[in-house]
Amino acid sequence: MSGEKTEKPTPQKLKKARDEGQIGKTPDLGAWAGIAAASVLVPMTLEKAVVKAREVVLQWPDMMKDPDAGAALNMFRDGLMGAAYAVAPLAVSMMLIGIAGSGAQGGIHVATKLLMPKFSRLNPLQGFKRIVGMQALWEGTKALIKTTVLGAVLYMQIKDLVPSLMSSGNLPLAVLLDMVKDAVISLIRTAALAGLVMAAADYFVVRMRTMKQLKMSKQEIKDEYKKTEGDPHVKGQIRARQHAMSRNRMMSDVPKADVVLVNPTHVAVAMRYEPEKGAPRVIAKGQGNVAQKIRDLATENRIPMIQDVPLARALYGSCEIGAEIPAEFYGAVAKVLAFVMSLKSRGSAAGTHRLAA
Numbered sequence: 418m419s420g421e422k423t424e425k426p427t428p429q430k431l432k433k434a435r436d437e438g439q440i441g442k443t444p445d446l447g448a449w450a451g452i453a454a455a456s457v458l459v460p461m462t463l464e465k466a467v468v469k470a471r472e473v474v475l476q477w478p479d480m481m482k483d484p485d486a487g488a489a490l491n492m493f494r495d496g497l498m499g500a501a502y503a504v505a506p507l508a509v510s511m512m513l514i515g516i517a518g519s520g521a522q523g524g525i526h527v528a529t530k531l532l533m534p535k536f537s538r539l540n541p542l543q544g545f546k547r548i549v550g551m552q553a554l555w556e557g558t559k560a561l562i563k564t565t566v567l568g569a570v571l572y573m574q575i576k577d578l579v580p581s582l583m584s585s586g587n588l589p590l591a592v593l594l595d596m597v598k599d600a601v602i603s604l605i606r607t608a609a610l611a612g613l614v615m616a617a618a619d620y621f622v623v624r625m626r627t628m629k630q631l632k633m634s635k636q637e638i639k640d641e642y643k644k645t646e647g648d649p650h651v652k653g654q655i656r657a658r659q660h661a662m663s664r665n666r667m668m669s670d671v672p673k674a675d676v677v678l679v680n681p682t683h684v685a686v687a688m689r690y691e692p693e694k695g696a697p698r699v700i701a702k703g704q705g706n707v708a709q710k711i712r713d714l715a716t717e718n719r720i721p722m723i724q725d726v727p728l729a730r731a732l733y734g735s736c737e738i739g740a741e742i743p744a745e746f747y748g749a750v751a752k753v754l755a756f757v758m759s760l761k762s763r764g765s766a767a768g769t770h771r772l773a774a
Contacts, residue, residue: 426633427641429641430641434631443620446616449616450514451514453613456606460598462506566611566615567612570607664703667700667703667738668711671711671715672714674701675688675720676720676754676757677711677712677715677721677723679708680708680729685707685711685712686702687720688700688742695741698741699732702736702738720767721760721766721768723757725749725771725772
């Protein structure tokens with residue numbers, strides 16, 4: 418049935434969907450990628466911040482001995498600038514990761530149409546379908562998988578960390594803190610890796626669901642083609658009219674021809690030679706019924722017709738209407754024109770003739 422949505426969406430349908438914000442994306446991909454990057458960048462940022470804070474703190478004793486408002490402001494400014502320099506790579510990297518995560522899922526598109534009020538979004542039936550439909554089932558399954566995987570990751574990390582802490586004995590506090598820090602970073606990175614795998618699976622499901630929703634029926638594709646490309650029947654009629662007008666203009670030039678080459682019945686090529694305008698030009702050509710019409714007009718207007726099968730075929734295939742004949746035909750056409758002039762000089766140019774051997 419033509420109403421069944423069995424066809425892939427057309428580029429126009431996909432563009433419209435992007436404009437309306439209907440894109441198969443998952444926010445989890447960018448979020449987990451950001452967490453993975455943060456597990457690397459945050460420790461580096463903290464180290465830089467600690468170093469800068471230590472430099473500022475070391476200046477306090479001198480400041481307390483000789484208080485000065487200008488020096489205090491300079492120290493405060495240096496501290497803020499140092500913190501900004503330490504945090505800037507983290508902030509820029511997180512922004513770029515968010516953009517890359519969106520771009521990796523089909524590009525970055527500003528869905529301006531989502532900003533416009535649309536009462537269909539307030540339809541309670543659509544909301545109910547989202548709550549109890551397949552999308553809700555997948556969201557619930559995804560949440561369960563997330564909880565299970567992250568719980569397993571947390572358990573594996575704590576399982577190895579707790580015995581180490583219990584047996585640490587008289588280890589210095591700095592060493593214990595390093596152990597905890599390493600365990601937390603390892604936990605975050607492992608969770609981020611697992612999250613990225615789940616996000617990839619979520620993207621695949623969301624993409625499949627979106628493409629299924631955007632499927633079109635054969636009738637919808639036909640209707641879209643008519644809107645974008647025009648009705649094929651109308652376009653065919655326009656082309657036919659244009660062709661007819663062009664043929665009529667061509668036929669109106671036949672009476673101006675100096676000679677018509679014929680084949681003898683299948684092809685006809687009318688030429689006109691005006692020395693001041695260059696080489697002879699093809700002013701009309703045709704085959705079949707068009708060729709017959711050219712011959713009829715030549716007879717009515719007493720234009721000589723020369724039967725030369727090879728030359729007629731060659732000129733018909735290689736010359737466009739209104740164009741000069743190619744240089745390789747100059748010699749053959751010159752013989753034809755000279756023959757026509759000799760016929761006219763004897764007063765017997767009209768009719769069909771053969772070149773003298």
